Amino acid sequence: MIEVRGLSKRYGGRTAVDRLDFTVRPGVVTGFLGPNGAGKSTTMRMILGLDRPTAGTALVGGRPYRDLHAPLRQVGALLDAKAVHGGRSARNHLRCLAAANAIPAGRVEEVLAVVGLTAVADRPCRGFSLGMGQRLGIAAALLGDPAVLIFDEPVNGLDPEGILWIRTLMRNLAAEGRTVFVSSHLMAEMALTAEHLLVIGRGRILADTGMREFIEANSEHYLRVRTPRPDVLCPLLARRGLRVEREHGGAFRVGGASAPAVGELAARAGVPLHELSPVRASLEEAFLRLTGESVEYRTDIPLEAA
Numbered sequence: 001m002i003e004v005r006g007l008s009k010r011y012g013g014r015t016a017v018d019r020l021d022f023t024v025r026p027g028v029v030t031g032f033l034g035p036n037g038a039g040k041s042t043t044m045r046m047i048l049g050l051d052r053p054t055a056g057t058a059l060v061g062g063r064p065y066r067d068l069h070a071p072l073r074q075v076g077a078l079l080d081a082k083a084v085h086g087g088r089s090a091r092n093h094l095r096c097l098a099a100a101n102a103i104p105a106g107r108v109e110e111v112l113a114v115v116g117l118t119a120v121a122d123r124p125c126r127g128f129s130l131g132m133g134q135r136l137g138i139a140a141a142l143l144g145d146p147a148v149l150i151f152d153e154p155v156n157g158l159d160p161e162g163i164l165w166i167r168t169l170m171r172n173l174a175a176e177g178r179t180v181f182v183s184s185h186l187m188a189e190m191a192l193t194a195e196h197l198l199v200i201g202r203g204r205i206l207a208d209t210g211m212r213e214f215i216e217a218n219s220e221h222y223l224r225v226r227t228p229r230p231d232v233l234c235p236l237l238a239r240r241g242l243r244v245e246r247e248h249g250g251a252f253r254v255g256g257a258s259a260p261a262v263g264e265l266a267a268r269a270g271v272p273l274h275e276l277s278p279v280r281a282s283l284e285e286a287f288l289r290l291t292g293e294s295v296e297y298r299t300d301i302p303l304e305a306a
């Protein structure tokens with residue numbers, strides 16, 4: 001379990017993390033989602049004792065990180081996969097970490113097998129691809145068989161096979177009863193991986209909710225309607241209490257009605273329809289709406305044109 005209370009971090013006059021309160025529970029993958037610069041890495045670094053909070057506390061298994069007796073056995077983290085000495089082999093890198101943390105050498109072979117690096121374990125890490133580097137970072141995180149795992153943007157730059165592998169691994173680790181806390185700025189990826197969701201924007205928590213609840217609350221259904229006679233159809237729909245909004249490109253967005261109902265209404269009024277399609281707003285749109293005010297670096301391109 002990770003417990004964060006009133007956690008804040010200021011850099012000079014700038015607040016990176018602003019009085020965060022949340023709990024990350026075991027047994028599920030918890031996604032930590034926010035746009036660039038939202039404060040995800042800073043929060044994770046404070047949980048891991050790498051940054052000192054300006055205020056508040058972060059506890060791992062009931063203690064601050066610096067008070068853990070055998071940190072690598074209690075919490076494993078993937079922060080920066082490139083933080084490995086390039087001349088060293090994967091096996092040697094993991095053996096050094098194991099020796100420094102009183103972890104049996106046999107565990108190195110186990111984690112190499114889990115991440116699929118056994119065949120290349122004696123090659124120097126400098127020749128590793130991005131995906132292999134991520135796998136090595138994850139092997140190091142798993143080395144102490146910890147109950148808590150923290151992954152900062154683990155799928156960044158990976159190919160679809162690597163993404164699928166990490167997603168499955170995280171879900172399996174959670175199914176074993178571990179606490180799995182993973183950051184991302186990609187809503188669609190999180191929707192496939194996490195069961196619980198923490199959304200952060202400008203250092204503040206914007207949502208702390210089950211993924212299913214988030215999807216249900218934010219997956220808006222509507223119909224996209226195109227007609228050469230909007231002057232007839234739109235007032236007809238509005239009179240029935242339906243929400244009608246004009247979209248870019250001349251189509252209309254109709255909420256609160258089924259496609260057959262709108263089709264029959266149009267037919268009875270003799271209005272031709274050029275399009276009548278059910279649409280489900282993407283989770284990415286819901287995420288952008290939620291964090292829209294908190295994005296640090298924005299362009300002024302409207303959502304639908306982007």
Ligand SMILES: Nc1ncnc2c1ncn2[C@@H]1O[C@H](COP(=O)(O)OP(=O)(O)OP(=O)(O)O)[C@@H](O)[C@H]1O
Binds near residue numbers: 035041185
């Ligand atoms: N060492 C530092 N000194 C000054 N400002 C910092 C430092 N580290 C982070 N910041 C600032 O704190 C804010 C939060 O940064 P952080 O890296 O935690 O965000 P993030 O959500 O992890 O973003 P990203 O997805 O881009 O990694 C940003 O405005 C960043 O510029």
